[in-house]
Amino acid sequence: MAGVVGGAFLSSVILVIREKVNSKNFRNYFHKRLGRKLEITLNSINEVLDDAETKQYQNLDVKNWLDGLKHELAEVDQLLDVIAIDAQQKGKIERFISGYINRFESRIKVLLKRLNVLAEQKNRLGLQDTTRAAGNDGVVSSSFFYESVMYGRELENQEIIDCLLSDSGSDNQVPIISIVGPIGMGKTTLAQVVYNNHLVMEVFELKAWVHVSESFDLVSLTQSILRSIHSSAADSEDLEILQHQLQQRLTGKRYLLVLDDVWNKNGNMWEHLLLLFSRQSSGSRIIVTTRDKEVASIIGSTQLLDLKQLEKSDCWNLFVKHAFGGRDVFEYPCLESIGKKIVE
Ligand SMILES: Nc1ncnc2c1ncn2[C@@H]1O[C@H](COP(=O)(O)OP(=O)(O)OP(=O)(O)O)[C@@H](O)[C@H]1O
Ligand SMILES: [Mg+2]
Incomplete structure (x- = not known):
């Protein structure tokens, strides 16, 4: 190699x-x-x-x-x-x-x-x-900017991977796994780690990551999905053309779509979009991350993962990483005790 x-x-x-x-x-x-x-x-x-x-x-x-x-x-x-x-x-x-x-x-x-x-x-x-x-604070999530280390979350990680790799699911509805939790709980981080897992990479022929956020309409979302699958497509503003292009790209493929940071509760819109994904969806999966359980329900999640706080030791490791960078925490005993109080 x-x-x-x-x-x-x-x-x-x-x-x-x-x-x-x-x-x-x-x-x-x-x-x-x-x-x-x-x-x-x-x-x-x-x-x-x-x-x-x-x-x-x-x-x-x-x-x-x-x-x-x-x-x-x-x-x-x-x-x-x-x-x-x-x-x-x-x-x-x-x-x-x-x-x-x-x-x-x-x-x-x-x-x-x-x-x-x-x-x-x-x-x-x-x-x-x-x-x-450098210095750009307007962070938009993507499948690539992800933490090299994810602390804890082993069980959740495994649960999602098992679901992605299993054969279950009908031909008429693509299983939707929603990762739900409050701000900063690590929903996007977990989805990124799963998305870049080597087994997942092997199994899914097509992968798309879309940061949905609050700005959402069917045309722009369909365009974003197309762009994520294939950068040169998605110039049209016509929903029918876009849907046709998307359908062509998806047909016969096992795909994984991540919709990150979803807020929209318009059930009709989701129904319209997901209909496209539900045809010939064998083995395919959608992962949604959202702060809102209601969103997960409106979208029609087949599996809901309610993210809880990290274990204390994982919280501490995460804190050390951000607060101390690459330095050895034991060299700063005073700061260490303050840090532990913050984590608690
Ligand atoms: N388990 C973890 N291991 C390492 N870093 C983590 C972990 N959980 C969260 N983080 C870090 O915390 C920050 C917030 O995480 P993330 O963006 O995944 O949260 P989120 O739940 O998606 O938040 P939001 O609701 O705002 O989208 C990021 O910098 C991320 O790297
Ligand atoms: Mg997020």
Whole structure:
């Protein structure tokens, strides 16, 4: 199995490639527009490398993306070296002619195309420009921004996974598991951990994560679900077209849909939406997170998980993680006792 790819390492490879693209050799062989395009693509990939490095441990798709990127960058770098050697071996006139009969051009264009595909995929994978995201408080949940460690909740986690992997459920109604609990209880965290569980990843052909929140109408929700499944769809404002697109994507697939942070109590709307999911739903599942039990009931949950407070020891571990960061709590005995009082 390929090892873990370091984002910092790939960043340095990109830096080297950019220097080569800006060199005289490259400029002698290619139109400057091609060099510019290559640079733009490399920059846009470079922005998300830190984020990808972190997420590759929890998300196999991100890891595969990094592996693919490493491969393509190695090819680009190798080709640029071949061009540099070629340039050294040729005289001025031959180099001038090379500009017209350029045997490297088609190759570099193919590599640029492949890098562009990777650059497009970064959005679908939810990879973020972490430098720009720093200091942004408007946190919107996604399947990717999840805690690397979830304290406690082993039983709840297992209960949901068992339900996701079981064969039960009818062909006419997709089972809906609702995780209910007050603000900050860890509903989204639990759903994220389940969503990224390796068995769940293997079993479900299609997975979609939608942060629903208070802004909700059928068109925008259907668009969001489509986007989460496939980024290029969902341009239409016409509900029928959107539903048709969604139906096409779902047909014959075992899917998992997470509707995170649901507030809406409009039963008709939910009925309308869920009808679409209930056809040919064999093995498929929906997970809902909500603060409100009534919402869970209106949606027609088949299973309700009422999240209670974490065990004391798990609360303490969570507190230590946030209050002390990576530092050793035993070095601060005074703060430790204050912390324990807060947790209690
Ligand atoms: N069991 C846990 N282990 C680790 N971190 C947790 C746990 N439970 C909650 N957290 C942390 O607490 C914070 C709030 O959790 P989360 O967003 O999952 O709550 P929520 O129930 O979804 O809240 P809301 O009702 O506002 O959507 C997050 O920073 C999360 O990482
Ligand atoms: Mg939440």
